[in-house]
Amino acid sequence: MPTHVEFIRGMTLNYEGRQVSVRPGDRLHVDNSLAARLKRTGNVRLVTDDLAPSEPAVEYRAPIKTSWLDWPENAAMMWTPGTPLPPNDQLVAAQGIIQSYDVVLWLQDYEHVARDLNIRLPDLPTDLVPVFYPHFVVVQLNEWGQELVAYWRQQVAEHGNLTAGLLAAYWHIKPIAAYMPAWGGAK
Amino acid sequence: MSYGIITVAFGQAAQVSVQRLKRSVGDIPLEVIDQPCHDLYPPYSDEFNNWQLHKLAVDRLSPFEYTLYLDADTVVQGDVMAGFELLDQGWDVLMSFSEKQGGRAMWHIGPEERDYTVQLLRHQPLQLQAGVLFFAKNPAVTALFAAWRHEWMCYGGKDQAAFLRALHNSGPVRLGLLGRPWNTSKSDAQTQVLHRFGAARMVGR
Numbered sequence: 001m002p003t004h005v006e007f008i009r010g011m012t013l014n015y016e017g018r019q020v021s022v023r024p025g026d027r028l029h030v031d032n033s034l035a036a037r038l039k040r041t042g043n044v045r046l047v048t049d050d051l052a053p054s055e056p057a058v059e060y061r062a063p064i065k066t067s068w069l070d071w072p073e074n075a076a077m078m079w080t081p082g083t084p085l086p087p088n089d090q091l092v093a094a095q096g097i098i099q100s101y102d103v104v105l106w107l108q109d110y111e112h113v114a115r116d117l118n119i120r121l122p123d124l125p126t127d128l129v130p131v132f133y134p135h136f137v138v139v140q141l142n143e144w145g146q147e148l149v150a151y152w153r154q155q156v157a158e159h160g161n162l163t164a165g166l167l168a169a170y171w172h173i174k175p176i177a178a179y180m181p182a183w184g185g186a187k
Numbered sequence: 188m189s190y191g192i193i194t195v196a197f198g199q200a201a202q203v204s205v206q207r208l209k210r211s212v213g214d215i216p217l218e219v220i221d222q223p224c225h226d227l228y229p230p231y232s233d234e235f236n237n238w239q240l241h242k243l244a245v246d247r248l249s250p251f252e253y254t255l256y257l258d259a260d261t262v263v264q265g266d267v268m269a270g271f272e273l274l275d276q277g278w279d280v281l282m283s284f285s286e287k288q289g290g291r292a293m294w295h296i297g298p299e300e301r302d303y304t305v306q307l308l309r310h311q312p313l314q315l316q317a318g319v320l321f322f323a324k325n326p327a328v329t330a331l332f333a334a335w336r337h338e339w340m341c342y343g344g345k346d347q348a349a350f351l352r353a354l355h356n357s358g359p360v361r362l363g364l365l366g367r368p369w370n371t372s373k374s375d376a377q378t379q380v381l382h383r384f385g386a387a388r389m390v391g392r
Contacts, residue, residue: 093310100359107313110288113366113377125269128366128377130284174277176359179313181288 003035004028005044006082013038027082072099074141078149080162083135084185094138094180102144102175106133107182108163119164124171132170133186134162148173190253190271191216192263193245197223197238201259204383211263215255220248239346243339246322246332258318258382265368265379270321278363279328281321283370285314285347293348300342304352317350319370319380331357 007022013034014020022028027047030038038044075098085091086106094104108131114120115127139145148169155165170177192215196205205219220241227244241248245256253274255267270281287294292314293301305311322328334353339346354360368377372384 089310093308096309107284110284110286111367113368115377125272126365126379128368128379130364130366171363174361174363176361177364179284179362179364181292181311181313183289 003030003032004047005030005035005038006047007044009043011043027080029083074099076139076141076145076149078137078139078152080135085136086180086185087183090180090183094178097178098138098140100176101178102140102142103148103170104138104178104180105170106136106180106186107131108133108186109182114164114167117163119161119167121164121168121171123168129167129171131163132166133182134166137166144173144175148175188253188271188275189251190255190274191218191249191251192255192257192267193218193220193249193251194257194259194261195220195238195241195245196259197221197241201238204259207262208257208259213263215263215267216251218248218250220245224248239339239343240336243332243336243346246324246329249324252324254322254324256317256320256322257380260383260385261319261370262381262383263379264374264381265377267379270365270369273363274321274323277361278321279323279325279361280331281363281365282315282317283319283365283367285316286367286372288314295345296348297342297344300344300348304348307352308355312351314347315350315354316370316382317346318382327358327360331360333357 004027006027007024010021010023012021020028035044035046039046072095075095079085086094090106097104110130112131113128114131117131119127119131121127121129139149151172152165152169155168156162159165192212194205194208194217196202196219202221205221209217209219224241227247228240242256242258245254249256253271255270257263273281285292289311292311293304296304331353334357335346335350338349338352338356342349354362368375369379370382371378371380372382374381
């Protein structure tokens with residue numbers, strides 16, 4: 001499992017093969033050895049509350065990071081700042097897809113199911129369901145999309161787990177969903 | 188609700204595989220399509236007696252309200268009733284995804300069809316696997332299957348890329364995504380449906 005860190009100082013670092021500039025307050029998932037090195041040098045603090053109810057995914061309706069990314073007015077992104085974004089081609093595709101789907105979801109990975117992560121879904125007849133990446137979700141601002149977000153937030157407030165809350169909302173609301181492949185940053 | 192499993196098994200190898208499947212499904216009703224249905228695609232019945240076109244028409248062939256389509260080379264190892272319960276809760280279709288994803292997705296699809304599919308979808312899609320497919324009978328699912336048949340006829344061969352294009356082109360479908368244990372070539376404690384890819388290789392030939 002990678003470690004979630006919050007940067008105390010701005011710096012440039014090699015992150016997943018890219019030079020990334022971070023500002024104080026930015027958060028990233030980094031491998032454990034890098035986290036330890038950054039901690040020793042006083043550049044970061046370890047984030048231990050990333051599943052806390054007080055920190056749900058943050059909703060952005062304005063373009064994020066890349067100014068060319070022109071999201072439609074009727075769509076919203078749920079993004080946890082500091083966490084990796086999907087590849088650009090998938091972001092661009094999601095812009096079009098969300099016009100006809102309630103939600104666009106990315107797979108966290110291909111192998112793990114809810115049972116592996118001890119995610120309990122009491123209303124679901126199986127826990128052998130894939131896990132979605134909870135830090136970047138695109139929803140259409142229609143009835144289903146808004147219900148999904150509301151239910152997700154309610155679950156996070158009650159149980160404090162972003163990943164389990166998203167799964168519970170997905171299976172409860174039953175959105176018309178588009179599924180995107182996992183990518184390295186989602187793991 | 189009426190529920191059951193349907194499979195298509197033309198040819199001797201498929202018949203052998205389907206015997207294994209039959210033993211694995213327990214009390215769940217199993218419908219085996221083992222002969223071409225000549226009135227399925229009139230007036231071209233002689234040209235369209237391909238097993239795959241029968242697979243793509245199981246929405247019309249299934250006598251059940253809630254159906255689990257299984258490739259003939261699958262074996263049920265777990266309790267598949269959860270899939271029928273999910274259909275009863277309002278999902279239209281439930282399925283899992285392929286082992287091969289990313290750069291290896293659609294590896295078995297011809298380059299022309301693969302390129303066309305990616306071009307149409309405008310991104311590298313999640314490769315779904317239609318060898319284990321729960322579906323309800325309703326207008327949305329009927330439209331999806333009709334689009335699937337239409338897309339398959341463009342290239343023939345494997346049906347996965349045609350399914351992705353059908354999803355893209357047909358009306359909205361509530362497709363619930365199941366984990367890999369529902370359609371996997373690995374047999375372990377979590378496996379619900381074991382897919383012995385190629386065991387019914389001679390199907391329809």
